[in-house]
Amino acid sequence: MPPSTSARAAADPAVPTRFQMTALRTRAAALLLIVAGAFAAPAALATEPSDAQVDRLIETMDMPRMLGNLLAQMDAMNLQMGERFMGEGTTPEQRERIRQTIARQQAGTRNAMSWEKIGPIYRNVYRKLFTAEEIDAMIAFYGSPAGRSILQKMPKAMELAMEDMQPIMETLIADLQKELEKQALDSDEGSTVQIIEPPPR
Numbered sequence: 001m002p003p004s005t006s007a008r009a010a011a012d013p014a015v016p017t018r019f020q021m022t023a024l025r026t027r028a029a030a031l032l033l034i035v036a037g038a039f040a041a042p043a044a045l046a047t048e049p050s051d052a053q054v055d056r057l058i059e060t061m062d063m064p065r066m067l068g069n070l071l072a073q074m075d076a077m078n079l080q081m082g083e084r085f086m087g088e089g090t091t092p093e094q095r096e097r098i099r100q101t102i103a104r105q106q107a108g109t110r111n112a113m114s115w116e117k118i119g120p121i122y123r124n125v126y127r128k129l130f131t132a133e134e135i136d137a138m139i140a141f142y143g144s145p146a147g148r149s150i151l152q153k154m155p156k157a158m159e160l161a162m163e164d165m166q167p168i169m170e171t172l173i174a175d176l177q178k179e180l181e182k183q184a185l186d187s188d189e190g191s192t193v194q195i196i197e198p199p200p201r
Contacts, residue, residue, distance in 0.1 A: 047131055047132040047133065048127065048131070048132065049126070049127055049130060049131065049132040049134075049135040050132070051123070051127070053132060053135045053136065053139070054123050054126050054127050054135060055123070056139055057126065057135050057138055057139050057142075058119070058122065058123070058126075060138075060139050060142050060143050061138075061142050061151060062151065063115075063119070063122060064115045064119070066151070066154070066155065067113070067115055067118060068115075069155040070155070070158070071109070071110055071113060073155070073158065073159055073162070074106075074109060075106050077162065078102050078105060078106055079102060082098050082099065082101075082102045
């Protein structure tokens with residue numbers, strides 16, 4: 001009977017489990033939510049902002065640059081996580097395979113989260129959520145010296161927050177991974193077909 005995926009991953013540290021790769025994507029989604037929520041404010045029923053207002057806010061907040069910083073942070077975290085996957089007995093060939101896997105993951109993430117794809121989502125969300133007055137207020141604030149200073153510090157604030165959250169996330173991930181591997185092992189054992197020989201005549 002061929003070994004299960006979890007058994008192969010446990011035997012070969014160069015094969016990241018499906019959950020490990022999902023964890024990387026989950027971190028990416030969490031960081032993106034932090035960026036989206038960092039500037040949220042209560043919305044009221046009032047005049048809907050124009051496309052030009054939203055575009056001006058995006059320019060004022062320099063959102064494409066912020067997204068680039070976010071992706072760079074994600075790349076660094078992915079590399080950190082990849083290094084943790086490698087045990088002392090990991091061979092150079094296995095290390096290279098892990099790095100290639102991470103590089104493919106990073107390329108896929110950057111493609112999926114490029115500004116060309118994420119920008120229209122931000123425009124739609126800001127146009128639906130905020131009023132014209134609120135958009136103008138954010139443009140005024142983030143265009144001010146204090147607002148620009150906050151924008152410049154926000155990537156570092158997110159980085160520090162994720163660093164402080166990392167031990168918690170690692171514990172949760174490790175516990176969940178053990179449970180998933182146990183379930184996979186139980187499933188493999190339960191699916192074993194036993195052939196019963198007929199009694200001798």
